[in-house]
Amino acid sequence: MTLRTTTDKATGVAVLTLDRPERLNAIDLPTAEQLRLFWRELRFDDTVRAVVVTGAGERAFCTGLDRDAADAVPQPNSPYAIEDPLLRIGPKSNDCWKPLIAAVNGMACGGAFYLLGESEFLVADPSATFFDPHTTYGMVSAFESVLMAQRMPYGEAARMALLGTAERMSARRAHEVGLVSEVTEPGGAVAAAVRCAEIVAGYPPEAVEGTVRACWAAREATRAHALALAPQLISLGNQPAERQGKLYAERRRGGFRLR
Numbered sequence: 001m002t003l004r005t006t007t008d009k010a011t012g013v014a015v016l017t018l019d020r021p022e023r024l025n026a027i028d029l030p031t032a033e034q035l036r037l038f039w040r041e042l043r044f045d046d047t048v049r050a051v052v053v054t055g056a057g058e059r060a061f062c063t064g065l066d067r068d069a070a071d072a073v074p075q076p077n078s079p080y081a082i083e084d085p086l087l088r089i090g091p092k093s094n095d096c097w098k099p100l101i102a103a104v105n106g107m108a109c110g111g112a113f114y115l116l117g118e119s120e121f122l123v124a125d126p127s128a129t130f131f132d133p134h135t136t137y138g139m140v141s142a143f144e145s146v147l148m149a150q151r152m153p154y155g156e157a158a159r160m161a162l163l164g165t166a167e168r169m170s171a172r173r174a175h176e177v178g179l180v181s182e183v184t185e186p187g188g189a190v191a192a193a194v195r196c197a198e199i200v201a202g203y204p205p206e207a208v209e210g211t212v213r214a215c216w217a218a219r220e221a222t223r224a225h226a227l228a229l230a231p232q233l234i235s236l237g238n239q240p241a242e243r244q245g246k247l248y249a250e251r252r253r254g255g256f257r258l259r
Contacts, residue, residue, distance in 0.1 A: 002031040003038065004056070012049035012201035013194055014042075021057030026066035027111060029073075032085045039094035049201035049208065051091070052193040053115060054103040061104045061128065064111025084143065086111045090118030092216060097209040099200050103193035104128040104171075104180070110144060117147025120212060121181040122174075123196070125189040129168040129258065130179065136164030150219050152179045167257045 004017040016038065018025040027035070042048055055061040065086055073083050087093060091100050102119040109131045116122060132148070134141035141161040149157040156177045160169060174180040184192045200208055 001034065002028070003034045005038070007048055009047055011198045012047060013197040014048045014051045015190065015194065016051055016053045017056050018054070018062050019056045021055075021059070023066060024060035024063040024107065025055040025057070026063045026069075027086065027089065028066040028069040029085055031066075032069075032089050035089040036094060039091045039096040042091070042098060043094070043096045046205075048098065049205050050099045050101070050197040052101050052103055052190065052197050053119065054190050054193070055105060058106055058127070060107040061102075062112035062115065063107055063109050064113075064133075086114045087143070089114050092118045097212045097216075098205075099197070099208060099212050101193045101197050101200075103189040104130075105189055107131075107168075109133055110141075113144040113147050117144075117151065120215070121196075122179060123182045123184060123189050123193040124171040124174060124180040126171050126183055126186055128171040128174070128180070128183075128189070130160065130174055131163075131165060131168040131256070132161045133165045135162060136166070148179075150222070152177045165256055167259060170258050173259055 002018070002020050004019040005014055006017075007014040018027070018031070020026060020028075020031065042051070069085065073085055075083055091098065100119045102116050102122045103125075104116070104122055105125040106127055107129055108116060109129075110133055113132070132141050132144055134144065145157060145161045148160065151157075152174075156169075156179075159167075169177075169179070171180060171183045175183050182192060
């Protein structure tokens with residue numbers, strides 16, 4: 001198992017940990033399936049009323065889709081269809097409306113935004129950094145940019161998507177633009193997120209889940225239209241797989257600016 005879950009039955013809070021630190025908690029196909037099953041099963045578990053998601057180790061929260069997994073996902077020839085294994089790794093895409101709080105430590109990039117985009121809010125360690133590598137490697141940032149454009153000002157989301165690996169957003173800057181709600185003391189992100197989750201889990205679950213659904217509904221129409229366009233943009237704009245691999249090998253160790 002590449003997920004680790006601990007549940008405090010007394011408080012109703014579960015901590016979900018992406019447990020692949022040797023791969024910077026990148027999501028492979030088995031992990032994506034485990035996440036989907038976790039949310040589907042959680043819908044029927046009344047002992048859990050709030051969830052905190054984090055990543056194992058100090059280097060990364062999650063670095064998105066594992067490159068080995070990306071090579072294992074065949075794509076249709078039509079530009080109107082796309083196979084994306086990360087589309088169902090979050091709670092909302094699995095019809096689960098229990099609140100999710102993200103505790104971000106280290107790098108959070110690319111496909112990590114699928115989970116962050118379906119979180120109610122983010123708490124970050126000072127070490128947290130955010131970036132989107134897609135354009136650097138000849139790929140369209142579509143689903144990720146849709147989700148991030150709903151969490152911060154357009155200019156900040158566009159800058160992150162367009163500058164790729166050349167720049168990373170610090171936890172401080174993420175807090176300034178509203179992506180992160182709280183920057184904790186070093187090493188304190190999970191504890192801070194759990195404190196918030198315990199408060200929320202102590203309220204009547206029907207009221208909490210209804211509030212989550214209402215907040216999501218406030219932006220869902222725009223999000224639905226944008227996500228419907230994403231597959232065509234990816235199919236038309238992505239470089240061929242061999243070109244992506246070459247760019248990845250050439251540029252993955254390049255320098256970056258932290259702001």
